[in-house]
Amino acid sequence: MHEVDRFLQKLYQKESRTVVGKKERKAYLQKTVGTFEPPKDVEAKLLWKQVRHRYVEKAYVLPTTNGLQLSFRLLEPKQKKDDSPVIIALHGHGKGAKEALDPNTIHNGFAETLVDRGATVLLPELIGFGSRKQEKEEGENSCYTLASHLLLYGKTLAGLRVFECQRLLDWYEQKYHVSQFGCFGFSGGGLIALLLSCLVERVRATVLSGYGSLLRDSILTRRHCLDNYIPNLLLIGETTDLIELVEPRPIWIESGHEDQLFPTQSIQQMVELQHHVTLETFEGKHEVHGEKSIPWLLKQMKEEK
Numbered sequence: 001m002h003e004v005d006r007f008l009q010k011l012y013q014k015e016s017r018t019v020v021g022k023k024e025r026k027a028y029l030q031k032t033v034g035t036f037e038p039p040k041d042v043e044a045k046l047l048w049k050q051v052r053h054r055y056v057e058k059a060y061v062l063p064t065t066n067g068l069q070l071s072f073r074l075l076e077p078k079q080k081k082d083d084s085p086v087i088i089a090l091h092g093h094g095k096g097a098k099e100a101l102d103p104n105t106i107h108n109g110f111a112e113t114l115v116d117r118g119a120t121v122l123l124p125e126l127i128g129f130g131s132r133k134q135e136k137e138e139g140e141n142s143c144y145t146l147a148s149h150l151l152l153y154g155k156t157l158a159g160l161r162v163f164e165c166q167r168l169l170d171w172y173e174q175k176y177h178v179s180q181f182g183c184f185g186f187s188g189g190g191l192i193a194l195l196l197s198c199l200v201e202r203v204r205a206t207v208l209s210g211y212g213s214l215l216r217d218s219i220l221t222r223r224h225c226l227d228n229y230i231p232n233l234l235l236i237g238e239t240t241d242l243i244e245l246v247e248p249r250p251i252w253i254e255s256g257h258e259d260q261l262f263p264t265q266s267i268q269q270m271v272e273l274q275h276h277v278t279l280e281t282f283e284g285k286h287e288v289h290g291e292k293s294i295p296w297l298l299k300q301m302k303e304e305k
Contacts, residue, residue, distance in 0.1 A: 012216060017237035025236045026245055027091045029198055032232045033159030034150065036065040042171050054078060055115045062171055064164045066198060066211075071131055071163045072168060073097060075111065075121040079271070085301030086178050087114050088122045088196075088203075092187025092210065093141060093225065096130020097123050100186075106287040107186055110209070122181075124168055126161050126192065128206055128227065132247055147226040157227040162195045169202060172273055186288050187261070188227060198245040205250050205300035207293045210286050212253035212271075213262040214238050224261075240270045247276045250300055255295045256284035293295065 001009075019028045044060040044130045046095040050056075056076045061069040077084065089111040091100045100123055100128035115164045126133050139186045147157040173179055185193025190211025197206045215238055236242065243251060253271065255264040264271075264279065271279045278296070282289045 003204045008220075012220070012234070016234045016237050019237075023243060026198065028102055028232075029242075030157075030244070031232055032236065033162060033195060034153075034155030036155070036160060036163045038065060038167060039063045042167065042174065042218070043146075044171055044175075045080065051078075055112075062168060064167045066158075067291055068127070068164070070124055070127075070164045070168060071097075072122060072124040074247070075115040077118055077120070079118075080120065081118065082091060083302065084118055084120045085182055085298055086120045086122065086172065086176075086180075087184055087297065087301070088124070088169065088180040089114060090124070090165070090183070090185035090189030090192050090196075091126065092185075092189045094129070095140070096132070096192055097125040098127060099129065106210075106285075108288040108290060110184060110186065110288045110290050110294070113294055114298075117294060119182075119298060119301075122168055122172060124165060124191065127164065128157065133292055141225075143225050143227040149230070150230070156230050158191060158195060158230055161227075162199065165192065165196050169200065173202070180301070180304050182297050183207070184294070184297060185209065185211065187286065190223065190262075191228060194239075194242055194246075197249065197251070198242055201249075203249070204304045205297055206252070207297050208251060208253045209288045209290070209293065210255065210259060211262050212239065212255055212264050212267055214240070217266045218262045221279070222261075225286050230283070240267060243271070243274060243277060247274065250276050250278070252278045252280065252293045252296050254280045254282065254289045256287060256289070258284065259286045261286045 044062040047059040049058045058074045062068045099105045099107045100111035128142045183193045186209040190208040197203045271277045
C-alpha cells in the first residue's frame with residue numbers, strides 16, 4: 001500500500017465519529033451543512049395548472065433565501081381523500097424534477113407512481129438542476145459552481161437543498177395544516193432525504209433509493225459530484241451514524257445488486273442491527289425500484305395518521 005493510501009486509511013480510522021451523543025450530532029450536523037436566512041414572505045405563486053389522466057399537476061415558485069425561488073410541482077390525485085399522505089419526492093442527478101415523472105429514466109417515474117397510488121406529492125426542482133441551473137451553464141447541472149462557491153462561505157449545496165425543502169414543508173403545513181410528511185429520495189436526492197430526515201421531525205418515514213452505502217465505499221472510493229461532500233461530516237460519523245439520528249422513525253433502503261455508485265454490501269450487517277431500518281436489494285443497477293418501497297411508505301404514513 002502506498003504511503004498516501006495508508007495516510008487516508010489512518011485518517012478515516014482516527015477521525016471518523018469524534019462527535020458523540022445523538023443530540024450533539026444533530027446540532028453539529030445542522031452547523032456542518034450550513035445555515036441560510038429565510039424570507040419573511042413564504043407564500044408560493046401558482047404558475048400553471050394542468051389536469052392529467054389520474055391527477056392534477058400545479059407548478060409553483062416559492063421564495064426561499066436571498067432572492068432564490070424554489071420551483072416545485074404539487075401533484076394531487078383526482079380522487080383525493082382526506083387522509084391522503086403527503087410525500088416530498090427528491091430527484092437525483094439528471095434533467096431535474098421532470099425525470100421523477102418519466103418512467104423511461106432511472107427515476108422510473110416514482111413521483112407519478114406515488115400520486116397514482118393516492119399520495120399528494122411535493123416535487124421540488126433541486127437547485128442546480130433543470131430550470132435552476134446557472135444562466136450560462138452548458139453542462140447538465142450547476143452543482144460544481146454552486147458547491148464550490150458555498151464552501152468558501154462555510155455553507156454547502158446539500159445544506160441549501162435541505163433548507164429549501166424545509167421551507168417547502170413549512171409552506172404546505174401553513175397552507176393545508178398538515179404536519180406529517182413522508183420522503184422518497186433517489187441517488188443525490190437520497191442524500192437530501194437522509195439529511196432532511198435527520199433534521200426535521202415532521203418527516204415520519206423515509207425511502208432512500210440508490211443511496212445507502214458507507215461514505216468510505218462510495219464518495220471516498222471514486223470521483224463523485226461535489227454536492228456530495230460536506231466538510232466535517234465524518235466527525236459525526238458514517239452513513240449508518242446518520243441513519244441512527246432518524247431513529248425511531250422508519251427508513252427503507254432499496255439498492256440494485258449492480259449499483260456501483262452507492263453499493264450497499266458493506267452497510268448490510270450494520271443496518272441489520274438498527275431495527276427501524278429495512279434494507280432491500282433487487283436485481284438492477286443504479287435506479288429506482290419502488291415495487292416494495294412505495295407501498296411501504298404509503299402504509300407507514302397511513303399508520304401515522
